[in-house]
Amino acid sequence: MGINNNQLVTRYYDLQAKNNKYFKAVEAYVYGRVDDLYAQLKTTFVDSVTFALDDAMAAGAASGVTLDPAEAEVATLNYVLKTIDSLGLWIQPLEESDPNTVVARLNFHNHSRYY
Numbered sequence: 023m024g025i026n027n028n029q030l031v032t033r034y035y036d037l038q039a040k041n042n043k044y045f046k047a048v049e050a051y052v053y054g055r056v057d058d059l060y061a062q063l064k065t066t067f068v069d070s071v072t073f074a075l076d077d078a079m080a081a082g083a084a085s086g087v088t089l090d091p092a093e094a095e096v097a098t099l100n101y102v103l104k105t106i107d108s109l110g111l112w113i114q115p116l117e118e119s120d121p122n123t124v125v126a127r128l129n130f131h132n133h134s135r136y137y
Contacts, residue, residue, distance in 0.1 A: 038097070041089060043087045046085070048081055049105055051078050069127050069128045070125055070128070073102055073106070075095065075123065079094050082098060110129055114127060
């Protein structure tokens, strides 16, 4: 029997857990940007929030955990995407965004799960 995706993802998450402080800081950055969007929606019709990958990596690095620079971008991007997805926001295809930028939009087609 060969190695399957579940085993690979488990190993990836184990590595992520070893660098938990970094990813908690990235998560705080994502939640902060979503909180900003929520505050704007009190008075303004906005439907998207932009996440700068460089800012997310800087937040992670400020935690005191240093990832290999060759791995930091992909690890941070994967975590940002997973976190945004868990919030139910729609992620604009990356090829439609500026480099090192993730755009998430309100997911009006998924609103029923919030009632």
